[in-house]
Amino acid sequence: MLSKKTKYALHALTYLGKHRESKTVLIHDIAEEHGISHKFLENILLELKKAGLLGSKKGKGGGYYLIKEPKDIPLSKVIRLLDGPIALLPCVSINYYEPCAECKSEAACGIKKVMAEVRDETLKILENKTLEDILTNE
Amino acid sequence: MLSKKTKYALHALTYLGKHRESKTVLIHDIAEEHGISHKFLENILLELKKAGLLGSKKGKGGGYYLIKEPKDIPLSKVIRLLDGPIALLPCVSINYYEPCAECKSEAACGIKKVMAEVRDETLKILENKTLEDILTNE
DNA sequence: TATAAACCCTATTTATTTTATAGACTTTAT
DNA sequence: ATAAAGTCTATAAAATAAATAGGGTTTATA
Known part of the structure; x- marks a missing residue:
């Protein structure tokens, strides 16, 4: 079975995939959508970013976005x-x-x-x- | 990845499969062959037996054997x-x-x-x- | 029929991994 | 300046896997 980490990563990627028209998406929004711990998801998104799947923008108005098809x-x-x-x-x-x-x-x-x-x-x-x-x- | 339980079960089944000419095989022998804890393996073989893969004979001269092809x-x-x-x-x-x-x-x-x-x-x-x-x- | 060999069963302990949380730091729009 | 948002590292809590313990039962055989 997949760990929750992987499962949450898939949910996050799906969410980001569905919102590709937005420039960025907040961790907060993804976490809320699925009732996942914000902080836990934060670590996961960071890993996805380091692996080159996601990009991010820091600071106010920032967030994550898909950088791959x-x-x-x-x-x-x-x-x-x-x-x-x-x-x-x-x-x-x-x-x-x-x-x-x-x-x-x-x-x-x-x-x-x-x-x-x-x-x-x-x-x-x-x-x-x-x-x-x-x-x-x- | 498979748990050690499953991995050991596969080793045990393989061992039993290789020794089908013997009436029975001792837990001890399988455990020793692979350097596995005797007691841990005991639990595993019991599960395999309950699931109908193995038969056993109790008492002196006893042991396990495959009951399926x-x-x-x-x-x-x-x-x-x-x-x-x-x-x-x-x-x-x-x-x-x-x-x-x-x-x-x-x-x-x-x-x-x-x-x-x-x-x-x-x-x-x-x-x-x-x-x-x-x-x-x- | 006593004995030792071997499996049977359940519970507990220990170790490891997974999940979650905490908090201080950096960046950026306004 | 300030607040919003990601970055990073460390630690704590919970869950699961691995291992151990020990008494019980069955059976061959001397």
Whole structure:
């Protein structure tokens, strides 16, 4: 399951996607719309900004805005950013690789082999679904 | 990512699958093979038994054994059992449905719609990969 | 029939991760 | 100047996962 962080990030991105005609959107408005803690959301938006998905304007009249096309924001990107690996095991993660402590030989591990396939197929799904798909369903 | 519980369950099932010629296998042997806590694994095997994947024999000379064909044990089953939902959001979970607190209208939620599609496609993958696939790769 | 081996069951503790909060700082429009 | 808004880092609280503990029951076998 996705963490609340990722879920809230998706809500925020959706909200921003729906308000692209406004120059900026307030954290406050997004938080209120979904009854999310303002401060918690603040951290999330900051991460999205650092990752290059959002831009922001400081000071009075400021706020956040999307700087990518919705079609260029795949679920895989958002999930990796806030939740980490998409692979089901660390030993088959592309971006967060780590060996499994209990594994004797990675080369001979059938679980690893199968999980690498699962990862490839899962990635296909999550790279193909984008914010645009969410927006067209709203 | 999978929890250690699920990961250990897969290791145990693999071990049992490799030793189907023996009548029974000791928790001890599986735990030792992978350096897993005996007691932790005990709980896991008990769950697998209650779910109908394993049989056991009590008392001296006892142990566990597979009671299903490896091809009839899909990853989806093991994951659901120990980790819970396969869906990325509670509101699209088949077996563990719960509404999302921050969602105003499930019917109009684009995130939900997309996540339901992700769930369907993910399920296809995890229902198709079975213990047999793991065993043939060992 | 006593004994030791092995699984069964429930509860509790410990560790880790996630979620949430706090507060001081910086920028900017008016 | 002032107030509005994002930036940043740290900490606290809550939830979940991982591990441990210990007594109970069953069974082979000497």
